Amino acid sequence: MFDRIAPTYDVLNHLLSANTDVRWRKKAAGMLELKGSERLLDLCCGTGDLAMAMKDGGAGEVVGTDFAPEMIRIAEQKDGERIEWHIADTTDLPFDDASFDVATVGFGVRNLEDLDAGFREAHRVLRPGGRFLILEFSRPPNRVFRGVYHAYFMIVLPMIGNLVSGGGGDNAYTYLPRSVMAFPGPNALADRLKGAGFESVDITPLTGGIACIHIAHKAR
Ligand SMILES: C[S@@+](CC[C@H](N)C(=O)[O-])C[C@H]1O[C@@H](n2cnc3c(N)ncnc32)[C@H](O)[C@@H]1O
Numbered sequence: 001m002f003d004r005i006a007p008t009y010d011v012l013n014h015l016l017s018a019n020t021d022v023r024w025r026k027k028a029a030g031m032l033e034l035k036g037s038e039r040l041l042d043l044c045c046g047t048g049d050l051a052m053a054m055k056d057g058g059a060g061e062v063v064g065t066d067f068a069p070e071m072i073r074i075a076e077q078k079d080g081e082r083i084e085w086h087i088a089d090t091t092d093l094p095f096d097d098a099s100f101d102v103a104t105v106g107f108g109v110r111n112l113e114d115l116d117a118g119f120r121e122a123h124r125v126l127r128p129g130g131r132f133l134i135l136e137f138s139r140p141p142n143r144v145f146r147g148v149y150h151a152y153f154m155i156v157l158p159m160i161g162n163l164v165s166g167g168g169g170d171n172a173y174t175y176l177p178r179s180v181m182a183f184p185g186p187n188a189l190a191d192r193l194k195g196a197g198f199e200s201v202d203i204t205p206l207t208g209g210i211a212c213i214h215i216a217h218k219a220r
Pocket of ligand 1: 050065068089090
């Protein structure tokens with residue numbers, strides 16, 4: 001599915017979110033207060049926009065991984081050689097223990113077949129004191145706002161998404177709202193991160209709670 005949507009993925013992201021995704025990625029990079037010395041791993045990197053935002057935001061060495069070869073091919077094409085790209089499964093990473101200072105993932109963990117295995121891998125490859133940032137869709141707490149948002153997300157977004165990406169029936173843009181509704185809320189997600197070994201988790205809602213940033217800390 002991800003290989004299939006790769007060619008139209010960027011255009012649709014910016015169109016369907018009215019470029020809000022760009023602001024969210026920039027904010028995520030800013031929150032990490034990167035100093036330039038960090039080795040950073042972006043998981044489920046897709047076409048690479050979050051990895052690139054981290055590089056632009058001041059990360060030192062950046063590595064991006066995704067299991068869809070077509071996503072990695074486009075990321076490589078967009079980026080030139082600033083970032084190291086690898087095809088890799090987030091639930092079984094080809095990196096040594098404690099080999100990164102920071103791990104990030106944008107709109108990726110919701111798609112993992114085994115969320116806890118992905119969290120355990122992120123924890124394993126981080127050094128003691130390392131941080132794991134997750135940028136992910138969420139559900140707005142305000143009932144009225146949630147109603148408007150749901151109408152857009154469940155009806156308008158799949159229509160445009162299916163049209164532009166050319167898929168009929170049960171494609172990625174009908175899957176997207178379903179996967180967001182089935183995903184744990186912010187506090188439940190923080191508990192899952194702690195279950196995978198992280199010591200503490202900070203939660204920051206974005207745009208009325210449409211999305212959320214979790215920053216999980218590995219014990220020193
Ligand atoms: C919605 S895209 C997000 C892409 C990118 N991070 C962004 O911010 O736009 C989700 C990505 O997760 C990848 N993915 C899903 N499960 C994965 C896994 N187990 N290992 C690696 N990548 C995975 C997909 O191939 C896809 O590129």
